[in-house]
Amino acid sequence: MRADAERDTTQSHIVIGTDTFRVSDPRRYALSLLVNAVGGGMSSRLFQRVREELGLAYAIYAYRHFHQGTGQLGVYVGTQPGSGDAALAAIVAEFERLSRAGLDAAELEGGRRQLKGQIMLALESPGARMSRLAGAALQGEPYRPLAQVLGEIDAVTAEDTNALAAEFFAPERQTVQWLGPKAGPKRRAKAR
Numbered sequence: 001m002r003a004d005a006e007r008d009t010t011q012s013h014i015v016i017g018t019d020t021f022r023v024s025d026p027r028r029y030a031l032s033l034l035v036n037a038v039g040g041g042m043s044s045r046l047f048q049r050v051r052e053e054l055g056l057a058y059a060i061y062a063y064r065h066f067h068q069g070t071g072q073l074g075v076y077v078g079t080q081p082g083s084g085d086a087a088l089a090a091i092v093a094e095f096e097r098l099s100r101a102g103l104d105a106a107e108l109e110g111g112r113r114q115l116k117g118q119i120m121l122a123l124e125s126p127g128a129r130m131s132r133l134a135g136a137a138l139q140g141e142p143y144r145p146l147a148q149v150l151g152e153i154d155a156v157t158a159e160d161t162n163a164l165a166a167e168f169f170a171p172e173r174q175t176v177q178w179l180g181p182k183a184g185p186k187r188r189a190k191a192r
Contacts, residue, residue, distance in 0.1 A: 017072060024140075
């Protein structure tokens with residue numbers, strides 16, 4: 001599905017994403033690891049390809065949110081209006097490659113280290129620890145000690161992430177939202 005909102009701005013903001021699963025799904029750490037490897041920082045696949053190699057974006061990242069009933073997975077890219085089509089095409093090409101081949105071993109380990117680091121850093125303040133406790137209670141989830149969470153992340157396999165990549169990064173599953181000036185008549189995405 002494609003939805004565009006034309007605005008008189010100097011930048012185009014594009015989000016490509018899909019729905020996923022609820023917070024209690026045991027695959028949540030595998031998806032979180034996958035999202036980090038794909039677009040979770042400067043060493044991620046999308047940052048390296050779309051921003052560094054192709055120079056098509058000033059900002060690009062992947063994200064995921066889990067809620068009680070559903071979840072969301074997406075990629076945001078901020079670009080010049082004339083580069084939007086090429087940036088979207090490069091993202092879709094990476095999605096196609098990822099959905100077919102999954103992560104390589106280095107990406108899997110990098111995503112694992114990054115996710116574990118994010119979780120540990122997020123618990124450095126008393127407020128963050130209390131927020132984690134409250135979140136578990138509000139979502140009806142049992143409290144899990146940090147060691148258990150890190151063990152669950154360590155248990156994620158390449159097969160786990162590859163299955164999620166095939167399901168949730170398939171280009172035909174994606175919805176695209178484009179905010180900004182129109183780039184021209186060739187704006188087409190392979191996403192649904």
